[in-house]
Amino acid sequence: MDADALASMTPGRPVGVAIVDDHPVVVDGVRAWLATEPRLTVLATGDDPDEVLRAAPEADVVLLDLRLHGRLVLDKLAELSAAGRRVVVYSEHSDPPTILAALDAGAVAFLAKHEGREHCVATVLDAASDRPYVAPALAGAMVGDSRPDRPMLSDKEREALLLWFQSMSKASVARRMRISEHTVKQYVDRARIKYSRVGRPAATKAALLARAIEDGLVRPEEIGIYRSQASAEWPTP
Amino acid sequence: MSADPEAIRLTPAVIPVTGGYDGRAATTAVKVGVGQAAAAVARVSDRGARIVAVTIALVWHLAIALPAVLAARTQLAVPQVVLGAWLLVAAVGLLAGVRLLRDAPLPTPPLVGLLLAVDVAVFASVGRAQLFSPANWVWGTLAWFFLVVLWGRPVRWLLALLAAHAATALTAVTLYDATGAADLARAAMALYGTSSLPVAVFAGALMLGLLLRDRAASAAASNVMLAEREAAERARGERRDRLAVVSDAATEVLTELAQGRADPSDPDVQRRCVRAAARLRRLIAESDDVPHPLLHELRAAADLAERDGLSIDLVTIGTPPPLSVQVRRQLVEPLTATLADERDWARLTIVANPDEVVVSLVVPDRAGPDATGGQPDQGDGQVEYLYERDGEIRWTQTRWRR
Numbered sequence: 001m002d003a004d005a006l007a008s009m010t011p012g013r014p015v016g017v018a019i020v021d022d023h024p025v026v027v028d029g030v031r032a033w034l035a036t037e038p039r040l041t042v043l044a045t046g047d048d049p050d051e052v053l054r055a056a057p058e059a060d061v062v063l064l065d066l067r068l069h070g071r072l073v074l075d076k077l078a079e080l081s082a083a084g085r086r087v088v089v090y091s092e093h094s095d096p097p098t099i100l101a102a103l104d105a106g107a108v109a110f111l112a113k114h115e116g117r118e119h120c121v122a123t124v125l126d127a128a129s130d131r132p133y134v135a136p137a138l139a140g141a142m143v144g145d146s147r148p149d150r151p152m153l154s155d156k157e158r159e160a161l162l163l164w165f166q167s168m169s170k171a172s173v174a175r176r177m178r179i180s181e182h183t184v185k186q187y188v189d190r191a192r193i194k195y196s197r198v199g200r201p202a203a204t205k206a207a208l209l210a211r212a213i214e215d216g217l218v219r220p221e222e223i224g225i226y227r228s229q230a231s232a233e234w235p236t237p
Numbered sequence: 238m239s240a241d242p243e244a245i246r247l248t249p250a251v252i253p254v255t256g257g258y259d260g261r262a263a264t265t266a267v268k269v270g271v272g273q274a275a276a277a278v279a280r281v282s283d284r285g286a287r288i289v290a291v292t293i294a295l296v297w298h299l300a301i302a303l304p305a306v307l308a309a310r311t312q313l314a315v316p317q318v319v320l321g322a323w324l325l326v327a328a329v330g331l332l333a334g335v336r337l338l339r340d341a342p343l344p345t346p347p348l349v350g351l352l353l354a355v356d357v358a359v360f361a362s363v364g365r366a367q368l369f370s371p372a373n374w375v376w377g378t379l380a381w382f383f384l385v386v387l388w389g390r391p392v393r394w395l396l397a398l399l400a401a402h403a404a405t406a407l408t409a410v411t412l413y414d415a416t417g418a419a420d421l422a423r424a425a426m427a428l429y430g431t432s433s434l435p436v437a438v439f440a441g442a443l444m445l446g447l448l449l450r451d452r453a454a455s456a457a458a459s460n461v462m463l464a465e466r467e468a469a470e471r472a473r474g475e476r477r478d479r480l481a482v483v484s485d486a487a488t489e490v491l492t493e494l495a496q497g498r499a500d501p502s503d504p505d506v507q508r509r510c511v512r513a514a515a516r517l518r519r520l521i522a523e524s525d526d527v528p529h530p531l532l533h534e535l536r537a538a539a540d541l542a543e544r545d546g547l548s549i550d551l552v553t554i555g556t557p558p559p560l561s562v563q564v565r566r567q568l569v570e571p572l573t574a575t576l577a578d579e580r581d582w583a584r585l586t587i588v589a590n591p592d593e594v595v596v597s598l599v600v601p602d603r604a605g606p607d608a609t610g611g612q613p614d615q616g617d618g619q620v621e622y623l624y625e626r627d628g629e630i631r632w633t634q635t636r637w638r639r
Binding site for chain 2: 092096114137140141143144146162165166167168169171172175176
């Protein structure tokens, strides 16, 4: 696997998705969610990440159940992310430490299993274009992050995350914060981007950061503040 | 919903949860009590020893020294000084005794100075003839008054004072020229005999106090552990019971689905599935051994609402700091009215860090008047209350900031 995977998505072609889960019924459920969206196509499914990706090396996004055969596969997640695979983690383990560990390992997004129906399609689409997608469980984990090396969030970013986690409605958050829905999403996404500087380096994090800068979501100098934690081995976007 | 068999079967499991048992509060109370218990035990034991010391000093002074002085009055060199000194020491003993028993501080240095001055004065005015007689009352009595005025001080203070007393006595013996072997032996015996007992009482009381304090502290600490363990076991038992009930409900609906008796497209079946899943999720998320009172109250409210058929998501992020009952009430109460009134779904979240606790309840908005009971009492303004409805959701939020 190499960083070419990052560039493999071309406009006009449906986004290729690989699903890794050890419960066939869940695979079928996820497939059913994704089937509602013509821009997505499921290329391969299975319970072993390596086998699934051998079957579909061109997959743009990997949907990975964090718990496979009884163990948390954070190491496999890190390996895939370092190789440039866009991994969307979904798990019934939605406690903040697990979610943050998945982000640190390079997951581009995290979905609690019960959030799947509402957020799965949007998450995969955003992941395919290296854009952040923050579902409520992930917002909750970020807002409750008390680790000493956590990214510094602004008051507005923190408030937007908190209200989004609580209400699950960006319209309601916008009304409460007296800003537009678009701005709410910006605050939430900016908070997420700041997390791409935490944990071990991964090609996926660099790609998220690069896209955020390209989209004007953050300026390079804003990100520079968080460089202190990072090693010099950061891949240059 | 009262006809829902599942709701009816839930009842027994919910009752203990809503019974208001508060494990954390109980153990916190016991913890606070550890130091107090040890101090109280030590205080009681020390008070007994003080009474003993004061009583011995005054009784000896009154029952043994006074008759001896009065009987030998005419043979004393300067009887006025010996008698006056007796009166002075009696007054000092009374004052010090009363203050000691009332836990009031004693002006130790002046009292020590006074007693030493009395020592010298009595030896000087008792005369050669009565030097070793009971009329020279400082031999026997003074050490007990040292004890009273030095109570609670280190033992070395008492030893130093007794040494000064011995020096005074030996100087007097030498100056009176009573340096015969018999006289010196008498002096040594008197000094030893009258010092050893006060030292033993003083040091004994001190040691006993320390020992008891230690013993009481460890007893109280093991009580805390027991209370904590009991609270944890109770919480675990509660969860086991609820898990059994929730598992039964989930198994029932799954069995019906498997046997084709329930139709997956039936909204009612879907609701039962959603509810069973939400309950299981909530149980799995409860990882605390002894729930924080705030979480305990919110879970109890959620359980009650669930019993009425509400599908509820309860998510906790972070651990709340200790909160006063007043603050907890202001955080929880505005939400419970809405929760009790809701029949469809609800999302209850708690986000906590040491300086902030935010509780939020979101339910679907539907036509009708607000069911919040209006803005609650703002109290001391530590808890902020927000309520709004926008056609989609009704959102109640309470927020405490340190």
